[in-house]
Every structure is written in structure tokens, then in C-alpha cells.
Amino acid sequence: MNSTQKVSWVAGALLIGCMATSIPLLRQMDAMRSGSSLEEVLYIPSGKVLKRMSLGYEGLLADVYWTRAVQYFGDRHRTGAKEYALLGPLLEITTSLDPHLLVAYDYGCTFLSPPPPNGAGQPARAIKLTKYGIQHNPNEWKLYYQLGFINYMDLHDYAAAAQAFNEGSKVPNAHPFLKVLAAQMAEHAGERQTAFMLWSAAYQTATESSIKANAAAHIRALQVDEDVSTLERMVTAYRQKIGRLPISFDELHATGLLRSTPVDPLGHPYKLMADGRIEVATPDDLPFITKGIPPGYKPADVPKFLPTD
Amino acid sequence: MPAIEILGLEKTYLTGFWRKRPKQALKPLHLSVEEGEIFGFLGPNGAGKTTTLKLLMGLVFPTSGTARILDREIHDPLVKAQIGFLPEQPYFYDYLTARELLDYYGQLSRVAARDRPRKIESVLAQVGLADAGNLQLRKFSKGMLQRVGIAQAILHDPRLVFFDEPMSGLDPMGRREVRDLMEELKQAGKTVFFSTHILSDAEALCDRVAIIHGGELRGVGAIPELTSSVHGKVEVVWQGTRIPASLHAMGAECHVSADSVRAIIPEERQEQTIDALRHENMRLVSIVPLRSSLEDYYLQKLKPNGVAAGAER
């Protein structure tokens, strides 16, 4: 057995050595190719062609492209990308292969439509995608909801949004809030309250974790905007009453305008500035806010979505 | 230095789906074979002959024990260059011709390129396949394949040759040719180790034999020793059909045929019998010491615990 043992040792050493060498090689190649393998998506003439080529296994292929889309967006978003050129093609290919992959449309609504850096900034493309989804899934009320959402949030086309919500409300088993939203569009379009309703609905119905986190961040931002507006109104009322700006929240508390120390949705207290403005303590953790931003604050390249509650 | 030394080679197979049932194909075997002899390895089918050969060829690994060939480890390429092997019912690459196969095997056996053509022709002639050299092996009959098998075993002029059932598939003429070939190999100073279940071949060829059954070595030795007259009996044949009275008295076994009688008598009564026959004017034809044949020895060794022949369990 001696020669057998010698050969076995050599073979074993080669096996382990080469396996170990292959791992860093793989990492290097993956890093090199992280762009290029996805760019091949651009070379695919159309989803229909790919569907035919997949020889009946289009469901699986759709899942593959869906995974790629999520990774593509997630990777770029994490590193602060300014554009997401391939997101549209990836989602379109995914839904061509599997028109019933509803989460893809949800993703398109959430990340294809809004402007960068949080999205690809292609609302028209997102509308087209959602309409394709409705065509193939006419009884999915969420798709009508998403259509209305895009029209409202990114295109500010309140009439179209109202129409979408209305049609969605007619679908069997539609969520009751669609009717409410349709009505809301008519009278209170553009108001913070409406946005709050839309984002709450998005949060409640989201299944994919990044979509949910995105909705939660928007809800927090709306809450901050509301809080800052209310607090600044209180400061103005105090000034009118007392004649000067308050120094701290305790003074506001003393006059009965405030009940307790105001905190933002993350639990950090708001800051009362010398010039009477209200600021948030940690603007980095609160993307999407439009009020309470310290002057000269530059938002980080990489917006932080905090984990959902 | 013995040509082959088997030191306690043992092989147990684990059978069954979960490999839990052990089957001992070969119990620890101790055997040695000298250079230049023809050694027969006898036993019925399934006795462990092929297992032993495969262990010696390194095709199968022993559960315990070792073996040495020409005083070297059996896997040593230097050993492999000096041995030839004919497996049982051999099969060769059927897309090659006989010449191509022998050329390929010659390459693998490190026969020099300039010697190969000559040796191939010589060996083909020796096994009687000179005309079939360019025929594809898929067209060969069983007997022809057996001959090719012998050819590839001796092509590189090995010192030892191992044959597993070399006569299988051959007609009587073929078997005679193989027997002659094995004699030639011995004349050329080679050692031949072959397994068979045909006793007459062993009897005709072997210097020594070993008998194996149920994976166990039952007996080993030179044929004359194994078949020596153990009974102490003598066979007497005379013309006529009458039996002298004194033979009856001594309890001789007598077989009467048309014109002669064959009697088996104890050796010490030999003289007495001859006198009795002469006295009665009967013509003595032959008087021969009775030897147990190899077959008797073989069958005896095959019985478990050496129980007397005839007792069936």
C-alpha cells in the first residue's frame, strides 16, 4: 500500500491546495464581472425571445433575473449610486418571463420610479411596467394601487391617480382604503395627510423587506415634517405672546403649549435653535425629511434606511 | 527466494445495501511458489481462486496480510514489468485489432519500439493467431479472445505468468495447445501460476498444486506426494473369470468382466495372491500399486472437516 499512500497524499494535497486557490480567484472574478454579467441584460433583444429560449423553464429564469435585479439595486444603493440604468431592463425581463411575479411590480413602483439616489428616476417606465402587470393580472388590486401611487408621488398627476385608485377599488377583494384614497385625491391632493395615507398603505401591504424599509423611512419623514411644522408654529405663538424667542422647550412647556419634551420618531429630542427653528438631532438617520434640516447640511451619499419596526 | 510469497492474504467483502454483512472471500492464506515451477491453484467455482489472483495483481486490496512477488511489493512497477496476467474470460478493447492491442500493451509494458513488431508477430504465431492479426477484436470468438489473452500475457517475456482458467472456452485441440505452451514456458525457465477447476490439466502439467475451497487452503504439495499410495493396496488383473478361493478368504474386492478379473488386495498379500493364481494356472495380466488419484485427494479435501467420502450432510 505504500505507493498508494504516497499517491493519495499527493492527490489530497493537490486537491486541497487547488480548492483553496480557486476561492480568491473566484472572488476576484466576481468583483471584475459584477457589472458585466448584468450588462448582458442589455444584449437580450426582448423578454419574448428569452422566454422562447428558456425551453419552458421561464419561471426559474424569471426568479434568477429577479434575484439579479434585487442585488443590482441593493449593491448600487448601498454604495451611493446616482443612476440605475439596468433596473428597468432587469424588471422588464423578469416580468416578461413571469408576468405573475407581483413583487417585481412592487419593486418597480418603489425603486424604478422615484428620482435618484433612491430610485432610477424613470416614472414613465414604471407606469408602463405596472400597466403591463395589470394587463396580465387584472384582479390584483395592489397593482392599481401602485399605479395610483406612481402617478401621485412622482408625476403629481392627481387625476390619473384618482382614476387608478377608483378602478382598483372595483376589483373583488380590494382593500377598502382604495375607495378612501380615490375620494381623498379629489379634495386633498398634495396634502401631507394624503401622502401619509399612501405610505402607510404601502408599508402595510409590502412583503419585500427593502420596500417595507423604504416606506417606513417615508412615514418617519412625514412625521418629522409634521412635528417640525407644529413646533415652529408653537415657537411663533410663544414669540407673539411673550415677545421673544423661547430658549428651551421647558419655556414652551411652562406656558402650557407643550406637554412633554418632543422627540422625533427615532426617539431623539428635537433641538430648538437660537433663531427659533427646529432641527432634528440626527439628519443622517432621517432621509426624505423636508423640514428640520440643519442649514448647510449635505445629505450623505448613501441614504440610510433603518430597519423596519 | 520464492517467486511468489503469500503472507496471510485475506479478503472480506462487506455486502448488503448498508455494507454490514461481511463475506469472507479469502481466509488468511499462506503460500509460496518457487521460480521455474508450474503451480496449479485448484478449487471449485467461487472457492477464492480469482480473488487470490486479483489480490496478487493489485486489482483488489487485501483486508489484511501481504504478498511479495520476486521479493518486491506487488504494486512495484518493476514487478509489473516482469509478470503477465490472463484474467478469466478476458475482454479487450473491441475497437482495436489484435496487432494494435498487442502494440498498445507492449507500449505499456515498456517493450522497446524496435522490438515490438517482432515480438508481436512471434507471440501471435505462438498462440495460433498469425492470420487474425488485423481483425478487429469485436469479431473474435471466445476461443480467439482466450488466445489473444495468452498472447498479451507473454508478449513482454515476463518471468512469471498468472493464468486464471486458461483453458476456458477452448476446444480440446486448443486446450492441448495451451498445455504445450505452458510446458514451453516452463522450459524457458518461467514460473507459471494458474488456477483451474479441471483436474486432468493440473495433473498433467503441475509440479505442485494447492487446493482451495470456501476461501480456505485445504491442501498443498507436489502431486506425487499427494497421490502416494496411502491405502497400501495393490490392484491385480488376470485373464479368465474364475476367482481363487483364497482371495475370497482374504476379503479381496473382485470385479469380473467379460474376459478378466480385477481384484484389489492388501499389499502384504501380494505374494500370496501371485502364488494362488499360478497354482490355479491363471494368467497374470498386471499388478500395480493402487494410488489415490488427484481427484480422490481433491474430493477428500473439499469435504468439510475431512469427513469420509460418501457421507452426505
Place this chain on the structure above:
Amino acid sequence: MNTSIAHIARNTFREAVRDRVLYNLIAFALLMTGAAVLIGRISIGIERLVVINLGLTAVSLFGIVIAIFIGIGLVSKEIEKRTLYTVLSRPVRRWEFIVGKFLGLAGTLVVNTFFMAIGVFAALLYVAHHFEGSDAWVLVALYFIILQFLIITALALLFSSFSSPLLAAVFAFSMFVIGTFSEDLRGFAGLTEGFTRWLTMGVAYLVPNFSALNVISSVAHQQPVEGRLILYNTAYALCYAVVALSGAVLVFERRNLK
């Protein structure tokens, strides 16, 4: 010692040829000729693209099928037919047998690919009427395809050394399919946690990385291939083939040939 490997390799090549493997070239030639003529007639503006895509895909698929079908029998057929007995009783070491078989089949595939390459370039010339500089990248794509063959052949040989031909074919084919998506698998593993992550990562690094070896569509779009990628892929393919062959040797060294 090395000559044993060479002899076995040559005999393996001879066996493949006599097994009429190279007749697949006829089917390939018919395919390329038909496609080239058809595309030449239809003048759709992307002749080059289609010919390269079709040609290289056909080279790849034909070769993978041959690699698997012959590879799975390389060892198991010899054991089953017992032709191995008289080979191993000669001064040939078991590992030399494995390496020789591998080189023989690899050589067959290289020769096969060489002839197919001529066919692809001939079809390209026919539809496009002239070569462009970027067509040289087709050679790189072909080289990568040959690297794929080496990996699949080594895997088929590995599976052939311990399982039946049918199972070996299933395993080898599965490795090919999963390997094509290996980059996705690694990305997917990155999204999971805990034990699943370890398991998926393990599998993702174990399967052959065919994703990086498939540059057919980018070459068809006349994109260059990075030099570093050629280097890495070569090193990777060699490592992987050595791993599979070492595994085959380890199994075969101990195998009892019943």
C-alpha cells in the same frame, strides 16, 4: 512514467475517433452552413451577431454533450467490461491511467473544437464578407469554451470513478447547469444568513464557475475581453480540473475492481 500517460491518452483519442465521435462535426457543419446561408439571404443587419452567437453556442453545447457522454464511461466502462484488468497488471500506475484518460478526451475535444472553429469563421466570412479586428475575440471565447470542456471532462471522470454511468451523467449535467448560474448563486448566498448562508456559500464556491467562462454574447457584440479575466479563468479552470482529477485519483487508487 510519463510515457504511460501519453500512451493511454493516445489510445483514448483513438477510441473516441473509432467510436465515431468526430462525426458530430458533420452535424455541426450542416447546422452552420444552413444557418449561414439562411442569414445571408435574410440580411437583417446583425448577421455577425447571429452567426457568432449561434456558432459559439453550438460549439459549446456539442462539446459539453460529448464531454459528458464519453467522460462518464471513461472509467466505469473499463471496469464493467474488465478491460482494465490487463492494463493495470502492467507497469501502469492507477493515477497515470486517470490522467491519461483525461488528456485523451481533452485532446479529442480540442481537435473537435479546432475544426468547429474553422466552421464558425467560414460562416462568418460568408455572411459578413470580411473579418474585423474584433473577430479575434471569438478566439478568446473559443478558448474559454475549451476551458469549460476541461472542467466538465474532469468532473465526468471524477463521477465515473465511483458511480454508474447514468448517475455520473446526471451529476455532470447538473454541475453544468448550476455552474452556469454560479455567479447568481454566490450573490444569492450573500443575501442569506446563518447556516443557510454557509451551506449556500459552500455550494456556490464548489460548483464550477461557468458564468465567467461564457463570454459569447459580449463577444458577439464585439466587446473585448479583459486580459486579467483570461488569466484568472485559465488559472481557475486548471485549479478546478486538478481538484476533480485529484478526487478521481483518490477514489480510484483505493477502488476494489470486482
